[in-house]
Amino acid sequence: MLTFLYLTSIFHPMSTVPPFSNTLSGELTSTLRDAIITGEIPQGAKLSETKLSQELDVSRGPLREAIRRLEGMNLIQHIPQQGARVVTLSMELVLQLYETREALESKAVALAAINMTSQEIDQLHRLIDAQSKHMRENSGAFIPAESDYAFHETIIRGSKNKVIEQALLRELYNLIKMFRYQHEFARNSTTNSLIEHRQIVYAIEQRDPELAEVTMRRHIVHARERIQRRMSASSAA
Amino acid sequence: MLTFLYLTSIFHPMSTVPPFSNTLSGELTSTLRDAIITGEIPQGAKLSETKLSQELDVSRGPLREAIRRLEGMNLIQHIPQQGARVVTLSMELVLQLYETREALESKAVALAAINMTSQEIDQLHRLIDAQSKHMRENSGAFIPAESDYAFHETIIRGSKNKVIEQALLRELYNLIKMFRYQHEFARNSTTNSLIEHRQIVYAIEQRDPELAEVTMRRHIVHARERIQRRMSASSAA
DNA sequence: AATGGCATAAATGTTGACATTTTTGTATCT
DNA sequence: AGATACAAAAATGTCAACATTTATGCCATT
Incomplete structure (x- = not known):
């Protein structure tokens, strides 16, 4: 259901911040970042590696790296052996x-x-x-x-x-x-x-x-x- | 030359900060973090994935994830297609x-x-x-x-x-x-x-x-x- | 009907191989 | 001698398969 994410990452007004381009994992970082900011991926949602890799048609390697980066931006929270979730803005x-x-x-x-x-x-x-x-x-x-x-x-x-x-x-x-x-x-x-x-x-x-x-x-x-x-x-x- | 890194990460006085345990990429994060803090890996040094993976006897996957995390901690700087370097404290x-x-x-x-x-x-x-x-x-x-x-x-x-x-x-x-x-x-x-x-x-x-x-x-x-x-x-x- | 345990399924963690880009070194030309 | 171009080598980026852990669902038992 996230097939339109690539469009979002290019045209979306949110993207005043660096685009991370050149590499696939960089693209994924921008894409997921914008999807999280806009709520396209809602707060608290689990970022399933397998599902996302299928929907975005990429392998899990670059995806995991993008997730690690988003972790560093505090947009997602990662629990070992359990996966990553979008942060909840209480x-x-x-x-x-x-x-x-x-x-x-x-x-x-x-x-x-x-x-x-x-x-x-x-x-x-x-x-x-x-x-x-x-x-x-x-x-x-x-x-x-x-x-x-x-x-x-x-x-x-x-x-x-x-x-x-x-x-x-x-x-x-x-x-x-x-x-x-x-x-x-x-x-x-x-x-x-x-x-x-x-x-x-x-x-x-x-x-x-x-x-x-x-x-x-x-x-x-x-x-x-x-x-x-x-x-x-x-x-x- | 970094074979003693595992010891460092356990015994080193620097480790008041979370140890990232449970998973290999987490261990690597702690290990590399401490090696960078102590200067065992010097400022400006390149973190070669191939060399490190050989020396630490791990595959490149978890290593790359650890590097992404250290990037988020501002300890290393990563340039796409060029690799990661330890930050230089000017x-x-x-x-x-x-x-x-x-x-x-x-x-x-x-x-x-x-x-x-x-x-x-x-x-x-x-x-x-x-x-x-x-x-x-x-x-x-x-x-x-x-x-x-x-x-x-x-x-x-x-x-x-x-x-x-x-x-x-x-x-x-x-x-x-x-x-x-x-x-x-x-x-x-x-x-x-x-x-x-x-x-x-x-x-x-x-x-x-x-x-x-x-x-x-x-x-x-x-x-x-x-x-x-x-x-x-x-x-x- | 509810609970506990077991088997299956699915997900994350890890690995090694392949692809592409960058770097390095050599040879040639000016 | 210095610079440029090409080729080889090494490094990073990506992928697909394997391993291990966690989650799911069914069955049996109380």
């Missing part, structure tokens, strides 16, 4: 993700305020302008998720700290994207987010690490609180 | 490691001040007492690395945040241990560290997250500055 885990993101990304933006090039700051302006334009032209008050990710990824890369970048983009953000993609209420950002984005860019522009840090911290805490409210309001998934 | 990377550790572990201790059980706090006291005893009885002014790791790991686990715990213990600490193990000057902690450890435990005991956070942040910044001084003084490895 409310507890999501809140912990945002706590961790707060710690890492506030540090990232502080470093970005020091290390970003002016070209990268220009890029932030372009993204914000696009977000602003989108809001004006579409009645609704939402930033598309893709644009929001681009904004945050630009800052994270601008920190020039490869360790933080890796921790955020390779481990945390996949899980956050998975959560937001699978929960309609979390999929888009509010109008407040745009204001906060402006504040963050202002602080970076001023080369003020402390201001950038507290602004980003507040931005993420707000997001977490919004999630917390809406999750306890509706069903706690 | 001065830049080490400083970035400590920046990241500062962000994560200061958050961890703030959470630990809220979430730690009294049993866990007792454990911290026992560790500090042992460290104190060790310093009194041995002329030198050093905390053994193992005891220092145990202290920090107890706090990290005490945060009850699995995401932070994973990021620190599975990704960062292996690299930090690798660095400290391979640089004599970084192997042990100074007398100041013990004082700072006491301050951290005090803050946790008072259930004061903010105090705990700034205390831990300073502790790690001090460690980073010490490293920075000594590395620029001697050779920049």
